[in-house]
Amino acid sequence: MRPATAPAVTAFEPEFVEGLREIFEEKIVFNQVLGLKIVTLRPDAVEARIDMRPDLVGHYAYNRIHGGVISAALDAMGGLAVMVAIGAKHMDEPPEQRLHRFAKLGTIDLRIDYLRPGIGTHFGLRAEVLRLGSRVATTRMEFVGPDGQLMSAGAAAYIVS
Structure with a gap:
């Protein structure tokens, strides 16, 4: 994945x-339920991981992760990518002030394509911002298996103001 424009x-x-990290992994309690853990925060992309657990199973016979987990996790990752892009855009502000900019962030539109069954011990998630406007941001997200194979892809739009 490549961003449309790379921040400096x-x-x-x-x-x-x-x-x-505190906002994403602790204050957004649903992300705890999903087991989302940030791996990488870069201005051009973010990465996270989910370890498979019995309470995430969507199909008991195959131990396959539930599609709702995939969708919710990719939505969260798109939001995280927008947070990071906003943080990079406003580097002239102190960290505390930039962290307060996320209060109005919300999903406008979300599309997920399920390409392969989600079977594995853990999963990787990646997201990038394609465009960060003054009111709306667009993102692209990926859900990959332990071997790095793409299992699901997503695209979303978020309100940022």
């Missing part, structure tokens, strides 16, 4: 990264 920012302050 190469790294974030530790305070911003920890604040974002």
Whole structure:
């Protein structure tokens, strides 16, 4: 995946990264239910991981992850990518001030294509912002298996103001 335009920012302050981690992994309680854990936060892309657990099974005979888990996780990842892009856009502000910019973020539209059955011990998720406008951001997301094979792909639009 490649972003439409790469931000000039190469790294974030530790305070911003920890604040974002706290919001995403702790304050958004549903992300805890999903088991989403941030792996990488870069201005051009974000990555996370979900470990398979019995309570995420959608088909008991195949131990396949539920499609709703995939959809919710990709939606969360698209939102995270937008948060990171907003953070990169406003590097002139202190980390605390940038973290408050996410209060109005919300999903407008979400599309998920399920390409292969979600069977595995863990899954990787990636997301990038294709366009960050003053009111709407568009993203592309991927859900991959333990071997890196694409299992689901998503696209979404988010309100940012």
